[in-house]
Amino acid sequence: MSVSAGRAVREQSWSAAPSGPAGAPEAREAVTRGLGDVLFASFARRDQRRKGEQYLRGLLQTEGRKSIRNIAAQVGGSATEQSLHHFISSSTWDWQPVREALAGHLSRLATPQAWVVHPMAIPKAGDQSVGVDYGVDPCTGIFRGQRAFGVWYATETLNTPVNWRLFLPGSWDGDEERRRQAEIPEGAGGETLEQCAAAAVLEVMASWRVPARPVVLNTHINRIGATIGRFSAAGVPVIARIRGTDRLMMGDPALPGYDGGALTAERILAGVRGLRRPVRAAGTGDTLAVAVRVACVGEPPRRRRGGAADAPGDLVLVGEWRDPQGPPAALWVTNMTAVPAGALLRLTGLGGRACQDLAAAGEDVGLKDFEGRSFRGWHRHMTLASAAHAVAALSRTGGAPPVGAGRGLDGLRTT
Incomplete structure (x- = not known):
């Protein structure tokens, strides 16, 4: 998608948002406070909770690129930059409980109709960011940057990412010096793109307390039997x-x-x-x-x-x-061998909506803007950017369950 096309999609998406109290700043602030209480409950220290809320608000309020420097300038000035940099790149907080809390909060508002796995390509000019590599993108041709897969909570009217998995190509996976510099944990990597996509959502289904819903892999797979077999084995x-x-x-x-x-x-x-x-x-x-x-x-x-x-x-x-x-x-x-074609295509349509929402609101909350080099820093930034995406989406409904959400499709089961 071109820059101008992406801008047009964003303008159309945001212009379609409800006006009035649901989209007012006070509604967004109320959603931010309520979601912050849920997300940061796992933080042991009060200063971590405060910095988490600072970063979340910065992602929502900062114009342009959502770098740590720009966020700090928005929420506290140069003295804040160092503390936020430490909070994202070097702190001890675990992003997984925050992501699970986000998914659980959304699911309590309304049961998702599906969990959508959608790819995201993040262009990079340099070669220092974790996972950056040369590749071929089916839409844009030769590509240089990072590749990741997002797991999206999906309904007919609300889509937001809740989990991320960064793909580590062979140039990173087998390079011990690069792994050390980027603080890549042992066990991360060693998988193909489609294995990365499947693992992103299967870890959610296996260990998070979220509703069991169908999965839409909105990315082409090659080893069909092996990939579908992983899901069938997990039910x-x-x-x-x-x-x-x-x-x-x-x-x-x-x-x-x-x-x-x-x-x-x-x-x-x-x-x-x-x-x-x-x-x-x-x-x-x-x-x-x-x-x-x-x-x-x-x-x-x-x-x-x-x-x-x-x-x-x-x-x-x-x-x-x-x-x-x-x-x-x-x-x-x-x-899902017993499900009619129409019901299956209504599911795949949710994947299309996640794609549109990534192109629209996703760029506005900084999903592609992390400039650091570390594996942990990338994951922490993506966690809070996903929370900012949820705030922006929920504030358009006043924090209420989205209209049409939670309606399941009948007969969705494996053989």
């Missing part, structure tokens, strides 16, 4: 983006392609175009969709009682068309 419903060139096996013997062996996802969907039906998908209006049983390449058939072989088909491939004559606009694979 977590998931739907993930795939590419049309990914190879699968048709799982329904009554449909074309069943005897064709491994086929691309696009070819499988081309064979069932006649089965497409109009559905109402969140955020996209009416669209055409089809859902068919598939299996991963090389997956052996399951066995029924008595020894007869079932057709492989533990997953469902979902195709979505916005242009009836064109190729699918999006392809997804899910372990």
Whole structure:
């Protein structure tokens, strides 16, 4: 997305916010105080709670880049800069209880409809920031910077990140000197991008006290069987983006392609175009969709009682068309095999909203603005920037549960 396009999205998002008391400064201050009491309850020292509130307010009030220097200038001047730098980069507070408190607070207001995992690329000019590397971004081409995955609390009307996982490429993961300088803890790293994305949300589902809801992996995955299998083993419903060139096996013997062996996802969907039906998908209006049983390449058939072989088909491939004559606009694979295509696409629409919200409000609260070099500093900044994002979103509703939130989708379960 270009700078001008991003600015247009932000202006449209904020201009659409409710006017009057819900969006007034006093509403934002009330939400900030209430959320601060929840978030900083795990802090042992009063000065840490005070600095946490300072930093949170600075993220909300500072114009332009949300660097520690600019935040300090907004909330206390040059003397404050050193103390805030220590609070973010060198203090002892653990960011995980703060993130869990944020997710729990939002979930008490209204149960999320899904947990969305969305990638975030953070451009960097230098090579000192933790995790920075060269790569190829599918939207912008050659990319230099950091890559991270955010876990978003998602409803039809409110989306905010609650957890983050920073991807550590091989140039960092295997370099002991770099790890030491950035204070990367032992055990961090050693994973692919899709493993990083999955781990970001599975740690939430496994150890946080939050509602069990479906997961939308709003990022392309490559090792479909291994990735979806991690969620199925944990009993977590998931739907993930795939590419049309990914190879699968048709799982329904009554449909074309069943005897064709491994086929691309696009070819499988081309064979069932006649089965497409109009559905109402969140955020996209009416669209055409089809859902068919598939299996991963090389997956052996399951066995029924008595020894007869079932057709492989533990997953469902979902195709979505916005242009009836064109190729699918999006392809997804899910372990929610009993859920209709329309309900699945309403879930994936929540992923689209998280993407829009990151481009709009996310930049305004400093999610991409941390300038330090340390692993711990990055995570602490991202934790408080996520809290600032929640404050901005909740203040537009006066801190009340968002309209339409908490309405679950029926039948969301794995096989």
